Amino acid sequence: MMANKFKVLCSLLTGDCAAKDVSLTQWNLVIQQGRSTHVLSMLYYRLEQREQLIDVPKSVMWHLEAASIVSEKYLRDTRSEIKRFLPVFASLGVKLILLKGAAYVISDKPCAKGRTFSDIDLLVPKDNIDRLEAALQWHGWASSNQSAYDQRYYRDWMHEIPPLVHVKRHTVIDIHHTILPLTASLKPVASNLFAGSQEVEDGVWALSDIDMLLHSATHLFMDTEFDHAFRDLLDFDGLIRDVLMREFDWQALLIRGREMDLIQPLYYALRYSRRMFNTPIPLDVVTSCELEWTPVLTAGFMDVLFDRVIMPPHNSARLVGTALARKLLFIRGHYLRMPFGLLIRHLFHKAFISPNEKESSAA
Amino acid sequence: MIVSDFSVDECADQLACDGLRLNVGPFWCHIRSSLPLVAAHIYQLYPDAIIDQDRAFVDFPIQISRKSGTRGWVKPLVEFTFNGNVPFTPLSLNQSPALAEWGINWCVSAHAHQYLILHAAAVEKNNKAIIMPAPSGSGKSTLCTALVARGWRLLSDELTMISTKNSMLQPLPKPMSLKNESIQVIQEFWPESVFGHICTDTLKGSVAHVKPPAESVQRSSEKAEAAIVLFPQYQAGAALQLKSKEKAYAYMSLVENAFNYHLLGSHAFHALSNLVQQSDAYELAYSDLNDAISQLELLVS
Numbered sequence: 001m002m003a004n005k006f007k008v009l010c011s012l013l014t015g016d017c018a019a020k021d022v023s024l025t026q027w028n029l030v031i032q033q034g035r036s037t038h039v040l041s042m043l044y045y046r047l048e049q050r051e052q053l054i055d056v057p058k059s060v061m062w063h064l065e066a067a068s069i070v071s072e073k074y075l076r077d078t079r080s081e082i083k084r085f086l087p088v089f090a091s092l093g094v095k096l097i098l099l100k101g102a103a104y105v106i107s108d109k110p111c112a113k114g115r116t117f118s119d120i121d122l123l124v125p126k127d128n129i130d131r132l133e134a135a136l137q138w139h140g141w142a143s144s145n146q147s148a149y150d151q152r153y154y155r156d157w158m159h160e161i162p163p164l165v166h167v168k169r170h171t172v173i174d175i176h177h178t179i180l181p182l183t184a185s186l187k188p189v190a191s192n193l194f195a196g197s198q199e200v201e202d203g204v205w206a207l208s209d210i211d212m213l214l215h216s217a218t219h220l221f222m223d224t225e226f227d228h229a230f231r232d233l234l235d236f237d238g239l240i241r242d243v244l245m246r247e248f249d250w251q252a253l254l255i256r257g258r259e260m261d262l263i264q265p266l267y268y269a270l271r272y273s274r275r276m277f278n279t280p281i282p283l284d285v286v287t288s289c290e291l292e293w294t295p296v297l298t299a300g301f302m303d304v305l306f307d308r309v310i311m312p313p314h315n316s317a318r319l320v321g322t323a324l325a326r327k328l329l330f331i332r333g334h335y336l337r338m339p340f341g342l343l344i345r346h347l348f349h350k351a352f353i354s355p356n357e358k359e360s361s362a363a
Numbered sequence: 364m365i366v367s368d369f370s371v372d373e374c375a376d377q378l379a380c381d382g383l384r385l386n387v388g389p390f391w392c393h394i395r396s397s398l399p400l401v402a403a404h405i406y407q408l409y410p411d412a413i414i415d416q417d418r419a420f421v422d423f424p425i426q427i428s429r430k431s432g433t434r435g436w437v438k439p440l441v442e443f444t445f446n447g448n449v450p451f452t453p454l455s456l457n458q459s460p461a462l463a464e465w466g467i468n469w470c471v472s473a474h475a476h477q478y479l480i481l482h483a484a485a486v487e488k489n490n491k492a493i494i495m496p497a498p499s500g501s502g503k504s505t506l507c508t509a510l511v512a513r514g515w516r517l518l519s520d521e522l523t524m525i526s527t528k529n530s531m532l533q534p535l536p537k538p539m540s541l542k543n544e545s546i547q548v549i550q551e552f553w554p555e556s557v558f559g560h561i562c563t564d565t566l567k568g569s570v571a572h573v574k575p576p577a578e579s580v581q582r583s584s585e586k587a588e589a590a591i592v593l594f595p596q597y598q599a600g601a602a603l604q605l606k607s608k609e610k611a612y613a614y615m616s617l618v619e620n621a622f623n624y625h626l627l628g629s630h631a632f633h634a635l636s637n638l639v640q641q642s643d644a645y646e647l648a649y650s651d652l653n654d655a656i657s658q659l660e661l662l663v664s
Contacts, residue, residue, distance in 0.1 A: 024419035032424060032446050059391075059420050066476035073626045 006230075006276075006311060009033045012043060013234060014241075014277050019047055019055035027060045037230040040067035041114035049110065071114040078102055081120055081171050086203050088135050097123040097197050097205040099176060099215065104235060107200035111238020115231075119163065119172040123207070125194060126177035129161060133175070140167045149349055157183045157338065179215050180222060181337045188218075188260040210253055213239050214262045217269030224333030226309035226326065230276075233310055236269045237277040250285045263293045271299070272306055305329055367410035375402035377416070384421055386413040388524075388535035388583050390475070392467060393421040396459075398441065400560060401427050404460035408538040408559050408572055411580040423470040427463050429456070445470055454565070461562040461570045464540060468521055471535065472622045478524035478533060479631045480622045485518035485532055486510045491590035491663040492532050494523055494642075496620040502597030502649075505545040508573055509652045510659065512553035517579040518587055522622075527630040530637040531586040536579040538572035546571045552652055591662060592617065592644040595655070604648040605658055613644035 008026045011017035022030065034040040044064040047053050056064065082096070089096040098106055101117030124132055133143070141164040143151075154162045160176040178190035193215075196208035207215060216239055220232040257266040267289045273279040274286065295302045308325035334343050366374060366385070377383050382395035383405065396402065426444040430453045440453035443466035450469060454462045472480050483496035484507035493510075497503035504520055511517045518532055520539040525532060538559065541549055546569060549556060557574035592613040617635055618624050624631045645662075649655035 028420045031420075035446055036448070057420070059422075062475070062477045063422070066474055069476045069627060069630070073628065076628065 006033060009037075009039075009043075010277055013039065013046060014237065014279075015046070015050060016278060018050075019052040024057060024060075027057060031060060031063045035063070035067075038116060038228065039231050039234060040064055041071035041116060042112075042231075042234070043114075044068040044071075045113035049113070068114055071116050074116045075105060077171065078105065078120060081169075081173075082106065082204060084139065085122075088139055089132075090203065092128065092131055092135055094124060094128045094132055095194070095197065095205050096203060097194070097207070098200075099123050099179075099207070100219065101235075103200075103206040103212065104239070106204060107198075107206045109238065109242055111242055112235070115235070119174045121174045121176060123176050123179075123193065123197075126190070129175060129177055133161065133164070136164060136173075140169075141165065141173060142167055144172075147354065149354065153346070157181055157342070179218055183338045183342055184222070184336060185339075186222070186261045186264065186336070188262055192260060209239070209243050210256050211260075213243070213253065213269075214257055214260060214266060217265040218262055221265040221268040222333065222336050224330050224337070226329060229310045233269070233273055233276055237273045237279045240273065240279050240281065244280060250282060254285065254288055257289075258292070263289060267293050268302075268306070272310060275303075276310060364414050364416075365410065366406060366412050366414055369406075369414075371403070371406045374406045375399065378402050378405065381416070382426075384415050384418045385409065386415070386583075387467065387537060388471075388519075389533055390422040390471065390535075391415075391418060391420070392423045392425055392470070394425045394427070394463075396427040396463075398427060398429070398456070398459050400456070400459045401463055404463060404559050404572070407557060408574045410574070411577040423467070423474075425463075425466060425470065427459055427466070457560075458562040458565050458570075460560050460572065461540075461565055464538065464572060467537065471522055471524075475524065476623050476626060477527065479527055479624065479627055479634050481523040481525065481617060482521070482620045482622065483523040483617075484520045485523040485587070485589075486515040487518055487532075487587040488515045488660070488663050490588065492518060492587040493591040493593050493659065493663070494532070494589055494617075494638075495593045495595055496523075496617055497595060502545070502595050504539060504541055505548060505597070506595045506649075506652065506655060508539045508541060508545075508549050508556075509552055510656060511539065511576060511579070512549070512556065513656055516582060516587075517575045525589075525634050525638060526586070527627060527634045530589070530634050530641070532589055533586055534579070534583045536575045536583050538574060540570060540572050542570055543568040548652075549573065589638050589642050592639065592642050593659070594644075594646040596646065596648045597650065598648050599650055601648050601650045603651070603654040603658060606646045606648075608644040608646055610639050610644060613642070614639045 008017065008022060009030045012019065012022065012030060034043055040063060044067055047056065085096055099121035101115050102120045104112030105115050143162050144165045146162050151162060154160065158181050159178045160174050164173045164175065178188065179193065180186055180188055193207060193211055196211050197205045198208055200206045206212065213236065216232065216236045220229060220236065257263045270281050270286050270289055274281050305325045305328055308319050308322045309329055338346060369377065378394060378401065379397040382393050385392050385394060424446055427441060428444065430440040430442045439456040441456055441459045441462055442449050442453040443451055443462050445466065481496055483494050484503050485492055485494045486507055495503045495507060507520050517536045517539065519535040519537065522535055523532060524535055546561065559572040561569055561571040563569050594608065594616065614635060647655060647658065
């Protein structure tokens, strides 16, 4: 039932449906939904790969072409930023490891062609962060202006430092030292991630294929906000399809998930990727994942929530209770990221102290 | 079928129920609104626009509606929704026609990257198009409307769309937008002009829109070739003065007024280079519209 309203878009993206079989009425929905989920440019390149652009009606085509032009700009900008990072990282002897969108695109994952992203995410060993931040400052990247509380929030409790913004180009980089907040109940060991990383281009590294999958699942299903959930799940689907083009050991994924304490997000990613995109994941893999972990509040209940947030906030897909589902998952996300006492303290600060801080600093 | 085939009530009903699928330049907008001001605006200022209620594919799904919430009891606000998102802060009810126009302009400039899009007016006569890039307050819209009043074809008063393939100008003949004093100037200069509702107290002051001639709307699929890049400068009491400008100056000024030059990268560079190569560039200081028009008629004769 879940993918019904997005069925045409999903199956065009995965290749289960050909462009020539889509009616104009369906294209109308595909373009609107694709725009609100930020996947139009990915759709362009996937159709190009399958030589189906020729079957796209003329009136529809410009939407895809224009989206691909925007994604080319993202790619150019990312490449030029990386070129500027490289000497800084080299001078410190720190490995430049990309995460998320930038990693998928720069490592030329076929599924990521046309993928856009607003920030460049990097992974750096915690011990190197201070030196790196200081060096990047000399090149114009400065910590975005935040209150003392926010600085502490990031530096003591989170898995990343406050975003660095370039003073002239306004590009944003997020430097992570691990993939979940330090305060989260799940405790993946960051040093494992560095050990498995692979060089994807001269001096540019990404996580191993399996860690990339686990991270993709983690930042989608352990988060508090789901604005890009559809596209993030499409990433997971694409990464799975990509590893399946070669020989892939499903057991290795489960073992690594266990080792990294990430079975929970992996469970969700496998479940919803199959539901939404018909990802070719063997049923026994899902079952063995379920044996290790199932949602406390039952899978059926979580389906009700996640169905509502994975589908984009587009009118055509609005289900009753979407706003409530968002709120509940927002609370869940925070609960997973922080122990209860700290969470209460954090929410109290955000609700009653931060607004006043902003007023006084503005005055 | 065109908008004026409807009665004003039918037009309002369509907008309020299923929405109106309306042709604007190369685009199709699907506009929904139950606001009488919006219906009146479309009926008055888009009478010659083609509508096709059976059309399955539209480019821009748009809604202009009252913002819900208790604040609406004190001061009713309207918001513009595109594809389920609200890209601007809501405006007061009285400004809903301006919100509709700005909203459609935003739809084009934020998405139609198959064109290089300039913040500029463009008009055509004798197969020669004049592009007028200019900051607000330079009299660009006033001069553009005055030229249209004298029979020039309106290509666009706000967004000049340049094909990245051949540098031809794609018309977008929407209503022309006038601000503050220029509203009265044009009412006097062109007494037969059709004005929409005057929206007061907007960020830009008072704003009113003028209906484009039917011929400009009917010829909106006919592309035009740029011949002149003109920098108009209205100066009260000044004598007419036409000064030739260098191509490099014209190029850089066009870049400054482009919405998506950097986004398009080399596509934009080549399209704009061709356009500037084939065009002459001038600065025109004027105080009298008739003098300015005679001068421009000479340039394209």
